[in-house]
Amino acid sequence: MSGTNRNNPALKGGPAVVLVDPQLGQNIGMVARAMLNCGLTDLRLVRPRDGWPSREAAAAASGADEVLDRVQLFETTADAVADLQRLYATSARPRGMVKTVVSPREAASAMAGLAAASVGVLFGPERSGLVNDDLALADAVIAVPLNPAFASLNLAQAVLLVGYEWFQAAHPVPESRLEVNDAALATRADLINFFERLERALDETGFLFPPEKRPGMVRNLRNLFGRIAMTEPEVNTLHGIVSALRQGKRHAGEGDPD
Amino acid sequence: MSGTNRNNPALKGGPAVVLVDPQLGQNIGMVARAMLNCGLTDLRLVRPRDGWPSREAAAAASGADEVLDRVQLFETTADAVADLQRLYATSARPRGMVKTVVSPREAASAMAGLAAASVGVLFGPERSGLVNDDLALADAVIAVPLNPAFASLNLAQAVLLVGYEWFQAAHPVPESRLEVNDAALATRADLINFFERLERALDETGFLFPPEKRPGMVRNLRNLFGRIAMTEPEVNTLHGIVSALRQGKRHAGEGDPD
Numbered sequence: 001m002s003g004t005n006r007n008n009p010a011l012k013g014g015p016a017v018v019l020v021d022p023q024l025g026q027n028i029g030m031v032a033r034a035m036l037n038c039g040l041t042d043l044r045l046v047r048p049r050d051g052w053p054s055r056e057a058a059a060a061a062s063g064a065d066e067v068l069d070r071v072q073l074f075e076t077t078a079d080a081v082a083d084l085q086r087l088y089a090t091s092a093r094p095r096g097m098v099k100t101v102v103s104p105r106e107a108a109s110a111m112a113g114l115a116a117a118s119v120g121v122l123f124g125p126e127r128s129g130l131v132n133d134d135l136a137l138a139d140a141v142i143a144v145p146l147n148p149a150f151a152s153l154n155l156a157q158a159v160l161l162v163g164y165e166w167f168q169a170a171h172p173v174p175e176s177r178l179e180v181n182d183a184a185l186a187t188r189a190d191l192i193n194f195f196e197r198l199e200r201a202l203d204e205t206g207f208l209f210p211p212e213k214r215p216g217m218v219r220n221l222r223n224l225f226g227r228i229a230m231t232e233p234e235v236n237t238l239h240g241i242v243s244a245l246r247q248g249k250r251h252a253g254e255g256d257p258d
Numbered sequence: 259m260s261g262t263n264r265n266n267p268a269l270k271g272g273p274a275v276v277l278v279d280p281q282l283g284q285n286i287g288m289v290a291r292a293m294l295n296c297g298l299t300d301l302r303l304v305r306p307r308d309g310w311p312s313r314e315a316a317a318a319a320s321g322a323d324e325v326l327d328r329v330q331l332f333e334t335t336a337d338a339v340a341d342l343q344r345l346y347a348t349s350a351r352p353r354g355m356v357k358t359v360v361s362p363r364e365a366a367s368a369m370a371g372l373a374a375a376s377v378g379v380l381f382g383p384e385r386s387g388l389v390n391d392d393l394a395l396a397d398a399v400i401a402v403p404l405n406p407a408f409a410s411l412n413l414a415q416a417v418l419l420v421g422y423e424w425f426q427a428a429h430p431v432p433e434s435r436l437e438v439n440d441a442a443l444a445t446r447a448d449l450i451n452f453f454e455r456l457e458r459a460l461d462e463t464g465f466l467f468p469p470e471k472r473p474g475m476v477r478n479l480r481n482l483f484g485r486i487a488m489t490e491p492e493v494n495t496l497h498g499i500v501s502a503l504r505q506g507k508r509h510a511g512e513g514d515p516d
Contacts, residue, residue: 034415039405064408098489101437105426145431146422147297150322157292160415161422164404168363173403179359231356 014166015088015111016042016120017159018080020134023049023126029060030156031123032067038163039170044072044080044120077122077134085117086110089130089138090158092151097132100140107142108165115170121162126155183231190235195222201242272424273346273369274300274378275417276338278392281307281384287318288414289381290325296421297428302330302338302378335380335392343375344368347388347396348416350409355390358398365400366423373428379420384413441489448493453480459500 017035022028022045032043045052052073061068074080081087088107102110111119122138124130135141144153144161153161178185199208199218208214228234275293280286280303290301303310310331319326332338339345346365360368369377380396382388393399402411402419411419436443457466457476466472486492 036408037404037411037415062410062412096439097437098439098441098492099437100434100487102434103426103431106434140434141437144422145429146295146425150294152320153295154320157295157415157418160418164402164419164422167404168361171403173361176358176360176364176398179355179357179399181354181356183356229358234356 014038014040014042014163014170016044016081016084016118017163018044018046018077018120018122019048019155020046020077020080020122020130021049021125022123022155025050025054025056026060027126027155028054029057029062029064029068030154031159032057032061032064034156034160035163036064036067037160038167040163040166041067041070042120043067043070044074046074046077046080048073049125077137081120081122081137083118084120086114086119087122087138088120088140088142089122089135090124090142090144090162091129091135092143092153097135099135099138101143102140104142104144104162104165105169107140107162108169111166112169123155123158178229180231183233186230186232186235190232191226191230194235194238195225197239198225198242201246204246272296272298272300272421272428274302274339274342274376275421276302276304276335276378276380277306277413278304278335278338278380278388279307279383280381280413283308283312283314284318285384285413286312287315287320287322287326288412289417290315290319290322292414292418293421294322294325295418296425298421298424299325299328300378301325301328302332304332304335304338306331307383335395339378339380339395341376342378344372344377345380345396346378346398346400347380347393348382348400348402348420349387349393350401350411355393357393357396359401360398362400362402362420362423363427365398365420366427369424370427381413381416436487438489441491444488444490444493448490449484449488452493452496453483455497456483456500459504462504 017031017040019028019031022031025048028043028045028048035041035043048054050056052071053068058065058068072080088102088111107121121142122130122134124134142162144151144158146153195218198221202208202221208217225238230238275289275298277286277289280289283306286301286303286306293299293301306312308314310329311326316323316326330338346360346369365379379400380388380392382392400420402409402416404411453476456479460466460479466475483496488496
C-alpha cells in the first residue's frame with residue numbers, strides 16, 4: 001500500500017508543512033506518512049532536535065520516502081517560509097494576540113483557491129506548540145474544532161487533519177456511490193418484472209388478502225424492495241428465492257395435514 | 259491537556275467505534291485518544307489479539323481513560339453491533355460486493371442526522387482490514403478519499419478522520435473569527451479619525467502629490483489599512499507610529515541639507 005507515484009498530476013499545489021523545533025524523529029516520520037496520505041510532499045524542518053537525517057523518521061514513515069528524500073532544513077522559521085505567499089500557523093490555544101482564527105476546512109478551501117500561490121502551514125514542537133513570534137509571521141491561525149475537554153492532538157494527527165481537509169478541498173469526490181463490482185444496475189423493467197412475479201406468488205399463497213388491502217400492501221412491498229437499488233444479478237437472485245420458497249411451500253404442503 | 263469532562267452535554271450521541279481483531283494494544287490506546295479528541299467514548303473490541311486490559315493501550319491513550327474504562331469486549335462482530343440501528347464499515351478497497359460507498363463527511367452528516375438512533379462504525383485489523391462477512395453486516399462502507407498512490411492509514415488515524423468528521427457535523431462552528439484577546443474592535447469613527455490623521459501627515463510631507471491623484475491615493479490607503487480589521491489598541495498604536503515617524507522626519511530634516 002506504500003507505492004509512490006511522482007507523476008500524479010492531481011497532487012500538485014498542496015501546502016508546504018513546516019515543523020518548527022520538532023523533537024522526535026519518529027514523529028517526523030509519522031508526519032511524512034500523513035502528508036503523503038494527503039498528497040503533500042514539501043516538508044521543511046526548522047532545527048530538528050535530534051538531527052537530520054533520522055533513522056527513527058525513516059522507520060516511522062512506512063514508505064513515505066518521497067517526502068523524506070525532499071526534506072529541507074532551516075535555521076530559522078523566517079528562512080523556512082521566505083518563499084511562501086500565504087502562511088497559516090496551527091495552535092490549539094488563544095495566545096493573547098489579535099489574530100484571525102479559521103477551521104482546517106476554511107483554511108483548506110482558501111488554500112485550494114490559491115493554487116497559483118505558494119502556501120504553507122507552521123506546526124510547533126510536540127509539547128509546547130509554536131512561540132508567539134512564529135505565530136506573528138502567519139496570516140491566520142488554524143484551530144481544529146475538537147472535544148474542548150480533550151483537544152490535544154499529536155503532531156502527525158494535526159498534520160493529517162489539515163492535509164485531509166486540503167485533499168478534500170482540492171479533489172472533490174461525489175459523496176455517495178454504489179459499488180457494483182462490474183454488475184449492471186437493474187432496469188425499471190427488471191424491477192417491475194420481479195415485483196409482478198412476487199405479487200403473483202403471494203396471491204397464490206393468499207398472502208395479499210383481503211382484496212381491498214391488496215393495493216396498499218403491494219405499494220409497501222414495492223417501496224421496500226425498491227429501496228435496495230439492485231443490480232441485475234441481484235434481481236435474478238430474488239427470482240430464485242421466490243421460486244425456492246414456493247417449492248418449499250409445495251413440499252411442506254404435501255406432508256402437511258393443513 | 260488531558261482533562262476529562264464526563265458531563266459535557268455537547269458530546270452525546272456519537273457513534274460506537276468497533277475494532278474487529280485489533281492486534282497491538284498500543285493501537286487500541288491511540289484509538290481511544292483519537293476518539294476522545296472527537297468526543298467519542300463508546301469503544302467495543304472484538305477478539306483483541308493481545309488480550310484485555312492492556313498496559314500498552316493505557317500508555318498510548320495519553321489520558322483517555324474515560325474511553326478505556328468503558329471498553330466492552332465481544333466474541334463476535336454480530337454480538338458487538340447487536341444493539342446498533344445503523345452500521346458503517348471502513349474499507350480502503352473495493353471488495354467485490356454490491357455496497358454503497360460514502361465519504362467520511364457524508365457518513366458523518368448522516369450520523370449527525372440520526373441522533374436518536376444508535377450508530378456504529380466497524381474498523382478491521384491493522385494489516386488486513388475487515389473480512390467480507392463483517393462488511394456484509396454494514397449498511398454502507400466508508401472510504402476515505404486520500405492520495406490513491408499512498409492511501410494506507412494506521413488504525414488510529416482512520417478512527418480520527420471518521421471521528422473528526424462526526425465532530426464537525428455534530429458541532430458546527432463559525433468558520434472564521436478574529437481572536438481579539440479581550441480588546442474591542444475599532445469603530446468606523448476610530449478608523450476614519452486615523453485615516454484623516456494619516457492623510458494630514460502625508461499632506462504635510464508632500465507624499466499625496468500631485469493633487470489630482472490625491473483622491474485615488476487616499477482611497478487606496480484607506481482600503482489597505484481598512485483590510486486589517488483593527489482593534490482599538492491597534493488603531494492607537496498606528497497613531498503613535500505616525501507621530502513617531504513625523505518626529506523622525508523633523509529631526510532628519512534639521513540636519514539634512516535638502
